[in-house]
Amino acid sequence: MTDLDLGFVLNGAPVSVTVPADRVIIDLLRVDLGLTGTKLGCGVGVCGACSVTVDGELLSACLVPAVRVAGSEVRTVEGLASGPELAPLQEAFIRTGGFQCGICTPGQLMAATALLAERPAPSDPEIRAWMMGNLCRCTGYQQIVAAVRRAAEAGAAAAKGGATTDGPTP
Numbered sequence: 787m788t789d790l791d792l793g794f795v796l797n798g799a800p801v802s803v804t805v806p807a808d809r810v811i812i813d814l815l816r817v818d819l820g821l822t823g824t825k826l827g828c829g830v831g832v833c834g835a836c837s838v839t840v841d842g843e844l845l846s847a848c849l850v851p852a853v854r855v856a857g858s859e860v861r862t863v864e865g866l867a868s869g870p871e872l873a874p875l876q877e878a879f880i881r882t883g884g885f886q887c888g889i890c891t892p893g894q895l896m897a898a899t900a901l902l903a904e905r906p907a908p909s910d911p912e913i914r915a916w917m918m919g920n921l922c923r924c925t926g927y928q929q930i931v932a933a934v935r936r937a938a939e940a941g942a943a944a945a946k947g948g949a950t951t952d953g954p955t956p
Contacts (some may be wrong), residue, residue: 794855796821797865811855812836815862823863824890827921832918837893837900838862844900853945863892874944875937876898884930884933885923894920898934906945907938 790809793802798818803818814819815838824847827835831846838847838946839861840854866873875898878884894917901908901916908916913934914927922930 790853790856791857792852793855794857795859796843797861807853808850808955809858811840811845811852814852814855815847819893821862821864823936825889827889827893832919832921833890834893834897835861835890837896837920839896839900842900842903844897861896861899863895866895873899874940875902875933878933878936878940879930882929882932882936884925885921890920890922896923898930898937901934902938902941906941908934910935917941 788807789804790807791802792814795801795858798908801819803814805818806816809818812824812826815824816826824838826848827833829848831849836847838842839845846855849930867954868905872880875895879887879891879895879908884894894945897920898913899915901913905912905916911933913931917930917934
């Protein structure tokens with residue numbers, strides 16, 4: 787088996803790494819680069835725990851060969867925060883209880899990030915439809931939908947130059 791030299795941008799920083807040709811993205815992230823935020827759930831691409839974006843496209847990192855990231859921009863859950871400051875979506879998940887055990891949370895955050903990039907003001911049915919590929923056994927999804935809605939509202943308020951409240955979203 788041959789090794790591949792990959793160059794890409796990971797969470798805003800250039801990366802060069804040599805990996806086995808059969809490496810998948812999740813192993814590239816977790817094993818080769820030490821980024822353990824992306825979780826391995828089912829291993830067959832149906833639970834969403836391993837969701838990352840590659841050039842803005844939401845992908846299951848457990849299925850996609852690492853060679854796919856060559857020359858691309860990859861974003862993981864570690865790339866959402868700006869230093870110690872959490873992203874508005876992360877804040878929304880905390881404030882609404884959109885996480886519990888935490889296994890699905892990185893994938894939920896990445897799926898919601900991709901949704902809000904595509905549709906900055908989604909309706910609740912759109913949020914539910916988009917997030918359907920991310921399984922959660924703890925929350926019942928209401929808090930996740932509320933978190934995505936809250937982040938969308940915060941984004942709309944910020945775009946208008948307004949402020950948001952810290953209170954719970956109904």
